[in-house]
Amino acid sequence: MTRISILDKDRCQPKKCDYLCINYCPGVRMDEDTIIIDEDTKKPLISEELCEGCGICTNRCPFDAITIINLPEAAGEPIHRFGQNQFELFGLPTLEEGTVLGLLGQNGIGKSTIMNILSGNLIPNFGDFENNPENWDAVIDFYKGSSLQKYFKDLSEGKIKTVLKPQMVDQLPKVVKGKVKDLLNNVNERDKLEFVTKELQLENVLDRKMENLSGGELQRVAIAATVLREGDFYYFDEPTSWLDVSQRLNAVKVIRSLAEEGKSVLVIEHDLATLDALSDNIHILYGQPGGYGVVSGRKGVRLGINAYINGFLSEENVRIRRNPIEFTIRPPTPEDEGDALSSYSDLNKDYGGFKLTADAGEIFYDEIVTAFGSNGIGKTTFAKLLAGVEEPTDGEVDSEVTIAYKPQY
Ligand code: SF4
Ligand code: SF4
Incomplete structure (x- = not known):
């Protein structure tokens, strides 16, 4: 072992x-x-x-x-190690023309490392971090006889072009300045600006500056910029974080349009429903976050997601979690039972351009309440009013309780 x-x-x-x-x-x-x-x-x-x-x-x-x-026996040979006593990755997914391949797994288990290797930003050292050859010949030789041999050969010779949407879209305004429409026009290599603008509902932000966009807007601009560029292989690192449900479905449509045109697409996605709608096949990553990550064999998307939920990969004979994830169905909590912990009157918050109104309500002990709705519709404003971060224009919130508040940004 x-x-x-x-x-x-x-x-x-x-x-x-x-x-x-x-x-x-x-x-x-x-x-x-x-x-x-x-x-x-x-x-x-x-x-x-x-x-x-x-x-x-x-x-x-x-x-x-x-x-x-x-390490489990199924791990196989190391693909990359960052250094002594540091994270080690085992296995790589193989891409297929005209399909979307999903990567599913915990954070810190190697998904972004895979994207960096496949997009050519990181040359794998196959665990030999001390004598890191850092050259593509060793990589091409390692994959002799597999489809990855041709992939890395073409990548190293500049015969294929990869396009990557990074994970941290909130960092984009630090490196990309100016108006959204200028950015998108500059990368419109495939002449799809009208299509992505419409599908991703970006019309209203085209004249805005990057530094003035919300997280959801930045995510949609980043997806648009990736899809607009000409490439053979497209990599999307967490494309639907910050997006609401309808925006996720729009993103699925736009990303899938690449595969329908014969492009190869790899997507890291945590939302199982989005992954299901987006992918043709998936690889599951398992291991220990920060320690090691192993790429499973390719699985059909439904079978793969079910295997992930059950915590057992039958082909590899590997248990990735002690217990299955169980979706417990509870009866709805009766609204008139229990003790109220806090309450608020009818609320009104007027920012000039945007106005939120909320009916009076109570919050009970041992209760979890979800605010659900489109982006930009006032969920954060509502939370800020209840948390005392913002004062309502009209109305009152109980100020006697102690509140912990995690902001969005
Ligand atoms: S903190 Fe832990 S790992 Fe670091 S030197 Fe002390 S005992 Fe060793
Ligand atoms: S597990 Fe730790 S204490 Fe034990 S032999 Fe290895 S390094 Fe030494």
Whole structure:
């Protein structure tokens, strides 16, 4: 069994623990270099060759900074490792012309690393981070005989073009300045501006500046800019975060239009319903967030999503979660029962251009209330009024309760 050790450098605080992991490691006590101190960072470096996997360091570390992981046999050969005691990726998906391939898995399990490798932004080192060859020849040689050999050969020779929609669209205004229509006109290589503008409902933001857009607007502009560019392979990293339900369906339509034109599309998506509507096939990523990630074999979208929900991949014979995800159906809570924790009168908030009105209501103990609706319709304003972040123009909110508020941005 292959074993890897992971050090979370953010958690590791040697000044506060005096290297308990090193002091208690049986290998170190036998004068072996099982754990040494990195001269640059002053943090421990664990030798995976010498480590016996006893787990003493993980138990002794007061900050839970060390994880010792026994890899499943199905993991196969490593594709990329970021460094000693750092995240390792196993496997890559293979793309197919004219289809949308979905990637499903937890955060921190390698989905964005896959996108970076396939889009040519990261050359895989196959776990050999010390002698990282950083050249495409090694990659082409590794995939000899598979479809990825041709893919990486063409990619390295500039014969194929990849287009990537990044995950962090809220960072876009830092690198893209000016009006939306100028940005979209500049990238309109496929002459689809009218189509994407209409389908993604961007007409009203064309004259706005990037720095004045909301998260949902930035996401739709980013999708539009990706679809407008000419490419062979399109990568979308979380295209529907920030979008409401109808905007998600519009995004599905626009992204699927690429596959209908014969393009290859890979999408990272957390929303199972969107993934179902969007993908022809999926790969599930499993492993340990921040530790390692394994790409499963390709699965039909329905079977794959059901396998993910059940937590068991039958082809790989791997259990990815101890228990299935269960969607519990509860009877609706009767509205007139229970004790009210807080209440508010009829509310009105007038920003000049936008006005929100809400009927009076109560919030009960042990209750979760969901505000559901389109983007830009006042959900955040409503939450801000209840949380006391904004004062209503008319009406009152109970100010006696203590409130914790997580803002959208
Ligand atoms: S891994 Fe834990 S025990 Fe070891 S130096 Fe870091 S904080 Fe201390
Ligand atoms: S698991 Fe045991 S042998 Fe391995 S580094 Fe930790 S303490 Fe040392």
